[in-house]
Amino acid sequence: MITTTDLTKVFRADGRETLALDGVDLHVRPGEVYGVVGTSGAGKSTLIRCVNLLERPSSGSVVVDGRELTALAPKQLREVRRSIGMVFQHFNLLARRTVQQNVELPLELTGLTRRQRAAKAAELLDLVGLGEKAGSYPSQLSGGQKQRVGIARALAGDPKVLLSDEATSALDPETTRSILELLRRLNQELGLTVLLITHEMDVIKSVCDSAALMRRGRVVESGTLSDLLATPGSELARALFPLGEASVEGTLVDITFQGDSAVQPFISQLARTYNVDINIIGAAVETIGGRQVGRMRVQLPGDFEDNVVPIGFLREQGLQVEIASGARVVEGAA
Structure with missing residues (x-):
């Protein structure tokens, strides 16, 4: 649904150049929730603004729903943007408009009658759970309610993609959790493809199907969460399921489990079968995409050579x- 290829963005000011995006390749499949995570300055917001060409890339291409946005004329681009909704951090609601009027704003450019706009806005406000707030003003709403209005407004054009x-x-x-639940519900009920930018690993863990880690304008790791968890040395897996550090003797083993293996008593089976004392250093278990997944760090007594058979088990x-x-x-043991 969304593909960026070798995407580069250079900002120029006062004779200086800043490389914000450095050859970003990203592929978001139709109907999934895809999260891009990284620290401040990693290039996340620049990336999402390049996806709908609020920022025009310096080079590379952006394809959304089969159309290359970077190759479109301005009029064509405006038409395609109607299928791309965007939700902002600071809501961007107009203070002098009611909730319903804020939602109607993008519809005023579509040729709908006043009655049609009102009916559409009411439908969207019901969808996000704010039907009773249609006549309220932004100043009368909580932060979570304002964001729900922003989401309703982003859905006004019946988009296929939500940024x-x-x-x-x-x-x-608590409000974050409710907004994430709403985004997931909209993803499932409307078939929306959602691309979200965040610096919070909990957001990735609670709502995303796939994720990418950005650093200094580049994607350094990406994939479905299940694939990342199964990838040795994955930074995202370590960040999503931190196990802590421990200075202990013996052999430390990191175990990743998901699906059917997540409900098996493998630690007790290992201890009974091989009469080995196992020390659990840390563990984290979550439900992601309807599947139980997690990671565990355990200590086995002795060197690696002493634990080849238990590790094989x-x-x-x-x-x-x-x-x-x-x-x-031994080399290659991991």
């Missing part, structure tokens, strides 16, 4: 196993 630029970063945790259970540390670990 979210740090839409929850100004909200408290874990892998036979369909678990992803990495050797975090262990004296005299």
